[in-house]
Amino acid sequence: MVTTGRRVGRPRAEQRPDSGLSAPEELLRAAAELFTTHGYAATTTRAVAERAGLRQATMYHYFGGKEDLLAALLESTVRPSLELARELLADQERSAEARLWELCRSDVELLCGGPHNLGGLYLLPEVRVDRFDGFHRVRAELKEAYGALLAATGAGAALASDEAALRTDLVFGLIEGVILVHRSDPERPVAAFAAATADAALRIVGAAGAAGGAGGPA
Known part of the structure; x- marks a missing residue:
């Protein structure tokens, strides 16, 4: 098997323009948008991950769930x-x-x-x-x-x-x-x-x- 030696990171759910933000920052930005426009109760972790262009499993790598995202936004x-x-x-x-x-x-x-x-x-x-x-x-x-x-x-x-x-x-x-x-x-x-x-x-x-x-x- 031929390998390139390139480390494969956590895959994104979809290709989005590179914003220069880290994955946690992307998730917080997505959560801020969805919580304030769609409502906290109506927003799922899957929706946050998808809006950030990441897989849901990646979101759970950084945040335990919606409460963690909300807590981070509030403290910010x-x-x-x-x-x-x-x-x-x-x-x-x-x-x-x-x-x-x-x-x-x-x-x-x-x-x-x-x-x-x-x-x-x-x-x-x-x-x-x-x-x-x-x-x-x-x-x-x-x-x-x-x-x-x-x-x-x-x-x-x-x-x-x-x-x-x-x-x-x-x-x-x-x-x-x-x-x-x-x-x-x-x-x-x-x-x-x-x-x-x-x-x-x-x-x-x-x-x-x-x-x-x-x-x-x-």
Whole structure:
């Protein structure tokens, strides 16, 4: 038998243009599209694999099932914001108001700026189960960062702890609430939407100079 010495990889279900993505990335992209357009419950693992141009067995090589795909997508909507929040907490050169405004703006752009409304997946009842504890832990850490930045503002420092906690809940709820607003008008320019939401968040805090405009508060 003649061999070429070429290693044969896991075969694709169909030939698709090479996107440059790895197999897990292809699967997550396919899952994002199908979960947000066809619905999570109506999407099968076979459909995800086929949309990615891979065999179902290949999908199970990387992910245990739909829940694993959903968990990875959910965490992908939070981790970049958490990384930014950590950087902003460490930044002592800008005012806390400016840093909070920037976190709000960036978070809204992340939730609404992609090709698929992944933030809408937060509303799925399936997300409440223990399998998604990792997502909820990361989300809770992000909320704590919001609270820390809020408390560092001039207005936040004057609040009693229970009032500061309430305003953190309101700001965080506003940011995640953009999911529904964006769904009602997906053609709205995301950059302007994000800046306006950040302005509104600082008004909730009671911070001076909340109308940040393009550059945010000084």
